[in-house]
Amino acid sequence: MTLTLTEHQLAIANGTEGQGAAMAMRIVADTARLMGAPRLIPVASAHIDGALYHGDSGTLFAEKLVEGAAKVKVRSTLNVGALDLVGCSKQRMPPAERDMAKRMMMAYEAMGCEPSWTCSPYQAGHRPALGSDVAWGESNAVVFCNSVLGARTNRYGDFLDIACAIVGFAPDYGLHRVENRRARVVADVSGLSEALRRSDVFYPVLGTWFGLEMVNSIGVVDGLQGMPNEDNLKAFGAAAASSGGVGLFHIAGVTPEAADVATALQGKPAEKIIHVTADMVLGALKRLSTTTDEAIDAVAIGSPHLSIDEVEMLLHLINGRKLEKTIYACTGRHVIRQIEANGQRSALEKLGVTFVADTCVVVTPILPEGNGVLMTNSGKFAHYAPGNTGYAVQYGSLKDCVESAITGRLTRDQALWR
């Protein structure tokens, strides 16, 4: 299949809208050819994951687009950067790197992207309509957008998301096409205890198992009807997109393209049916912790960024007690604004919580230097913290995290897993 561009799209590639837009169109078209897309389709919005500093190359690319007068054509929210521009937390970065990271963030704002700086844009007011085509980056945002909102996006890598936002088009392939959104595998979890299926601590673990099992395939989970809330789905997807390359999942009776299992399968037979056992989820649970050390040095929560509900739950669980170890609570400025207004930010900071806005502890140096033990309730933090921070990980529920931060020793309720 060869790619056909419209006259309008060819004109953009030839520079009628400036050199920045021309470069963006070449990148979109090259990707379309690589992936075998026959055409480009209009997109309604974008979520941009390219403004996180990994080295000077990304800054040079963004500034080249700005020099070429590139502007986004559709609503474009920004994922996290490397700096907390709100000023809640401090980053340990050499001045030269800090300057490049700041220049990068400013370049994306200069192109007209919204300074949302969050990996939970869908909880910051950016919720594209069911069935609409969008170009989203950030693996957890992609999987939430596809699975929970039912908008259609591929797993856009850094740079393609901004390129699509600038030209307003994306390659027509993959998850933009209905037939490719069909579940192939059924994961039946109805054999697990109902108490476990109704607990918050279950979802990152099930997501980790799901990602390892599916890798890049689409699966439908059966047996969770009426159980997960939005934050559970967020945690499940983020974990599945870390341990695997999951871009879309279905949960029967819960997510919009899966009224039931047959709908998610689009009427075709399942290629595989897995009856999920307690041993399978215990295997995933075990994998999330990388140490048996019970001395905890820090706690990190908020990957993906905390919702208002999650901050309230934290406040409730701490219940006025002073923390022995810092809880790093990562969230977006949309939440910071609200908790500043209602007094929750200062109440939690007084007890030993450090809020981290615009960024998070696994993407930029915030945790104290060293090889300590980090406790978390996030499957995504558990996955990335060892490689990116040098900390070993203990995984537990939010309640376990709070109790452990209060004493500095691991406290974990294992009852649900027995």
Place this chain on the structure above:
Amino acid sequence: MALKADVLLEGQGEGEVLALTHPISFWGGVDPRTGLIIDARHPERGQSIAGKILAMPAMIGSSSAAAVMLELIHSGRSPTALIMPAPDAILLLGVIVAREMGWAVPPAYALSAADQRTLHGKRVSIASDGAITVAG
């Protein structure tokens, strides 16, 4: 038996093949400054992908893989060629963007994970049409 890969991004590659035994996320899995595999749970942790022909059975995880790829190319720590079972729009974006920036980029080829394993540890050259010659 002669192997032939499908060409994803044009060019020729030569070097020692590092065929990973487990899928990898470049972001959080590879240090963009050194080219070392840093994912604590990855079987090839501690090995360098710089200067190798890197063969991957699948790509998982973060959508920032392209940024890590771009930085590896910019800092001269990139693999000399990439092999994957099917085109991956996230990782290869880093190569496409590097080409737009005018930097020297590695070619990319498609080859099944099973065929990748047979090349592990060998010195090979890959022609511009994807034909693979094993030197030893």
